[in-house]
Amino acid sequence: MRVDLARLIASQISVHACMTGFRMAAPLMALREGHSAWSVGVLLALFALAPVFLALPAGRFADRHGLQRPVRLAVTVASLGGLAAVAWPTFWVLCLSATTCGAASGLAMIALQRHVGRLAHDATELRQVFSWMAVGPSISNFLGPVLAGFVIDHAGFRWAYLVLALLPWLAWWWVRRTQELPRESAPEGARKRSSWDLLRQPDFRRLMALNWMLSSCWDVHTFLVPVLGYERGLSATAIGAILGGFALAATAIRVLMPWIAARLRESAVIAAAMFATATLFALYPFAHAAWAMATLSVLLGFALGSVQPMIMSMLHQMTPPHRHGEALGLRAMAINGSSVAMPLLFGSAGAAVGVAYVFWAVGGVVGMASPMAWRLRPAVAPPERSRP
Template sequence: MNPRLRVDLARLIASQICVHGCMTGFRMAAPLMALREGHSPLFVGILLALFALAPVFLALPAGRFADRHGLQRPVRVAVTVASLGGLLAVVWPTFWVLCLSATACGAASGMAMIALQRHVGRLAHDATELRQVFSWMAVGPSISNFLGPLTAGLFIDFAGFRWAYLALALLPWLAWWLVRRTQELPAELRPASEGGKRSSWDLLRNADFRRLMLINWMLSSCWDVHTFLVPVLGHERGLSATTIGAILGGFALAATAIRLLMPWLAERLRESAVIGGAMAATALLFAAYPLVHVAWGMAALSVLLGFALGSVQPMIMSMLHQMTPTHRHGEALGLRAMAINGSSVAMPLLFGTAGAAVGVAYVFWAVGAAVGSASPVAWRLRAPAARPERTRF
């Protein structure tokens, strides 16, 4: 990886952390304020769902917008929307305004993420660099998931909710300061052979792209299964809240650790092998989870699952950029974001209903069986044989 690419990548990762950190901070602070004001868990659930619901509907338009306008304009719009959402909560910190702020922050984070990922994918010059840059990009959300809530918590404890909202509202402008110093890449023109306007769903005509989206959705659902059902399983086992939190924390640390290692392993790994291996490992770990009754055993499984699922995103992003026409990368990223956010909204409801009906163990086993049976599909995925070189900027 050349020095110029390293500098640009560091700047873009920092930008991602700032915008995403604003959203994760609000995602912690707003429900906490709602609970302290006496709102029921149902209303808190609605508030949390809004963070993921907005990107479901805006992902595809955001992807097309990034394809047309590149990096800086989408990020500028996202920063403005996130900041305005935060400032509304500063001025009118009521529940329904918090819902509006949640929608704004969720939408802005999704738009910025798509634009940044699209730009980073275009900075890479071959498949190895794609795996490396997306491995580094995957570390950003792990950092912002820590930084955002920590910032919000410190301001809440020492100055109150309004100051916390103000600090979070200003954070995205640091992202804009970083992005505006990044050189915009030349626009990719739509080939004349494609004719007029096409639907984003046309991308799904590519069989490998369909399989990649299915696998991405399944692995995203596994992440949701673990986050949602481990507290339920821990409660059934009589574990304390601290212990359950430590189990989930081990998963997050393992996912971050493997992403830090992936840039150095990228030259020796093939995307389909990593994805297929992660799916097989996830199936085995999900089969074992309900059979383990001690905290240290659940913690060990959680760490191993973090290694497996944490390794997948850079490989999926690399294959997505290789399978998709360059001028439609934003649309492809929009389809992926729509599927992931839709899963985050719908899957907890489905898992909760299924867990209440048949038991948590059967949900783990059913999801694990589905993922394991689909792992051969991942092994057969193939990206285009070569990625054309670009002039280095």
């Protein structure tokens, strides 16, 4: 299992770094060309637009076809979107690239997460494998922005887009030798259910709501750090380093999670992370220097980085094995729907009242909702599987 898990993590890093690099570089190029904060919000929203509509079909596609076919399709789409920005680096082509990179990343992530969940044999292993798997986005959230910022400062935007467009092919190189797992079938005689039936379970609804809130915090940080950095005259490298510090902190906490997963309750980790996020968002508007923003970014990375493994573990415990792809698709649709709407709202609110009030408003909502996390309990135990 360790070899397969390492390949899946490397594959995830490769395809996701393409998207995160574009998500940093494209808004920065738009700002330098004189586009407004609202336009940047539109551009960022497009990274999540396609996954909103494709998440559920992608989940079902993964349930039917497994791992390799979805990843191969995702790699092709992401690379073509990146090469379009190399050929025509205009705002509207950047919007197209944002859409294709977002769609490809979403499809690949669902297929990879579904496969990883099926490698686990009990609840403790679920927390551990998803803790390791969560290291992947943390690394790519560091690698993508830092690599893009470095190439932009030394060679320009087109070279940065070219480097990012080549990254997804590494994902296919890593995953092509991974063995497919047998398809999970629905219990005999079970009627076909709508994906929305999963939301009839109260704890599943609660989990989706909390995941949406914490994902919105991630979007706030990703959107407002380039805007704040630009307003304060920071270089592309400095802005990338601030975002990279967040990613490194998230990576560090996730590296520790597999060893302490057996001693943690998922609901306690999520509640503590929500309280810490609310506190840090209250302080963020008072940070003006790059080092101060980087410090808060690192602390926020520790808080938000601990959440995803716990949420993914609970999601797999709450849903039947043959519907894991659907559940992951429903989660992806919810958080990507938020990522479409929230940057538009953040851009409008930031232009109207200032970015400080956006931080305070989002942090206040998350802080008030943190007690809800304590009530989460897995409703369905994961099935025990015999080891090969």
